[in-house]
Amino acid sequence: MSRYSAFSLLRGALTGHRHWQPAWRDPEPKSHYDIIIIGGGGHGLATAYYLAKVHGLKNIAVLEKGWIGGGNTGRNTTIVRSNYRLEPLHNLFEFGLKLWHGLSDELNYNVMFSPRGAMFLGHSDADMVKLAERGDAMRCDGIDADLLTRDQVAKIEPLLDMSRDARFPIQGGLIQRRGGTARHDAVAWGYARGADSLGVDIIQKCEVTGFVRDGDFVVGVETTRGRIGAGRVGICVAGNSGHVAGLAGLKLPIESQTLQAMVTEGVKPMINSVIMSQSLHCYISQSDKGGVVFGGDPDNWPSYAQRGNPMVMEGAVAQGLALVPALSRLRMVRTWSGVTDMSFDGAPIIGETPVRNLFLNGGWCYGGFKATPASGYTYAHTLATGKPHALNAPFALDRFERGATIDETGSGPMPNSR
Amino acid sequence: MMRIPCPHCGPRAQSEFIYERTLDSVVPLNAPSQEAMAKLFTRNNPRGVDDEIWRHTYGCRAWMVLTRHRVTNEISGCRAIGPEALP
Structure with missing residues (x-):
């Protein structure tokens, strides 16, 4: 992958801008990946990027039913902030805000973050x-x-x-x-380009239609482009969380x-x-x-x-x-x-599910865009190690039955009253 | 906007109605704690048809069950409920 710079732009200008290459590949799915991420939005692509960058994993796929960044990543109001009152929330979002401040340099892609x-x-x-x-x-x-x-x-x-x-x-x-705003599409494209250059397969037009189970374990996914085996599978599909988790027989607080x-x-x-x-x-x-x-x-x-x-x-x-x-x-x-x-307390859900080797990142309500880097970074930790990151530990799926909800607005278990 | 066929008033604009919760998430009075927890905090949330409880708040104020497709918004049924219909 060529690095973007003022110099490469200038050199391209002298040759009629014929130097541009696709920013990521369009690979055929392999038969098996160590980690499969379902959902090619900002969160899924960021997760793949940090899995490759921070944890050194190479055999990773992101499966996207449409095109990357075509869901909520392309449909939000691009606001970035960390001004929440409750500790677990502002600590997670602040970690993300710090990443936002260096994101264009990190990805060598201008995400137009404007504080x-x-x-x-x-x-x-x-x-x-x-x-x-x-x-x-x-x-x-x-x-x-x-x-x-x-x-x-x-x-x-x-x-x-x-x-x-x-x-x-x-x-x-x-x-x-x-706090401020950023260019939503650029966030997806920047993470996609970064992840692809580190060896991640981004597979578009590939919808997950079911899970392959071996007892309590998920060992792969059925897709519109065939069966793909997996070591671990991470759901990262925002509004479709209920639908995809339902394919694994799970009922979510979403x-x-x-x-x-x-x-x-x-x-x-x-x-x-x-x-x-x-x-x-x-x-x-x-x-x-x-x-x-x-x-x-x-x-x-x-x-x-x-x-x-x-x-x-x-x-x-x-x-x-x-x-x-x-x-x-x-x-x-x-x-x-x-x-x-x-979600049923207004806070996200990041962590393991009752199905072994199946993980969930969802429930971001209407506030997921700002969390993209933090969500990807901490979810990558969870997918790589099988354990929660210190910042996403409070957001476990079982917090509802433990009575440990993180209810910023204090409006109780009613998604329609937020 | 949907037009909801209220069983008491006939077809009315959706702006007169308020969504409450899904039918299967009503907690029975004698439910054991596991079941109560599941009904309070989880939903089937299908990308398809589900039964929902709506209220004709700015009309007859009655509760009703609306059977609706969540992608097309097609309403395939609307029936009245009362205390005797609750689990």
Whole structure:
């Protein structure tokens, strides 16, 4: 694999850019792999990359039913942050945020990570108390968080409706300045290119249709391109977690729902940070191309349809317009939706399953993109050693029956109330 | 948006309804703890048809069982339930 650099770009320019090669191979599946990862999204590809890079394993395949990065990796709002209140969550996401800060160099691929600041808005006294508590919890673990006054918020985002009679009055905020956005596709492509160059087989258009069992053990998978043997198998399929685990006879604490997002036409810079309101459930940022990207609540009923309901979209738009009235002058050019794997405490599930040699990474709800590097790194550790990584140990599948849920919002075992 | 055939009111817009949970996740009062745990915390979550409990919150306010395909949103049945129908 040739290394990308300013020099190679310049040399290519002199020869009419005929030097470009495919960034990864398109191999035929082998009959056996040491580790098979089901799902070629950001998380699956990152897992394969770290398995090869950190653990030195070579005989690895990533199986993808469509094309890589075509699921939720290509359907999110690209927000990267680690500002969670509960320790296991902010420690995992902070580990990821540190990886984000060096990711373009690590992968020799520009993931366009832009730490422009991730800002929560506070709309009431109670909101401000909650934000202060969250900021304190983060700072106790060495994670940056700054409580903002109303004036400071207005200075960062001059287009917010700061009037006293605003629909959602703004009292202040909490900012994580190291948070921001990244280019979603580039994350999948960068990890794919990195993993491929280390010998990982990325096999697209290969859907897993069943598991090959030997007693309690999984010893391979049935796919649309034939049977493939495996030492260990890792599920990493986001919204389809319930479906794929069901092929192995497992019933998960996951319900799949639809989450929509939308983008306006491209305009000059108008949103400087990532604006989020958790009291409303609304998040707004501006892509490098100029489109204002925003989203809201999930469609709160089970669905595997990769399309959303206008009723829910209307709610998200209403919130966005109330916060930033200038958005009303922009045309919405595109909406889309992904299938989110809503877990029963709002936290991800990473670790072993009751079936031997079968592992699960899922339940990321609507917040998986930011975790891509951390999820891949810790899941690779689990798949390589068969044991949890210190950071993913709290996220074991059996935490529900042990009563050790990690419920950031405190809303109980109801995926549709998050 | 789906149009849900409420057994009491006829076809109505989905915006009048709220999804509650799947039919098989209702915990019987005398369930042993293992069964209660499974019903509270796990779902079949099929990429196909399932029975779901919905409520006509902004209409007759009654509970009902909706049989729905989760990819196509096709509704193949909607029946009323009451206390006697619960496990």
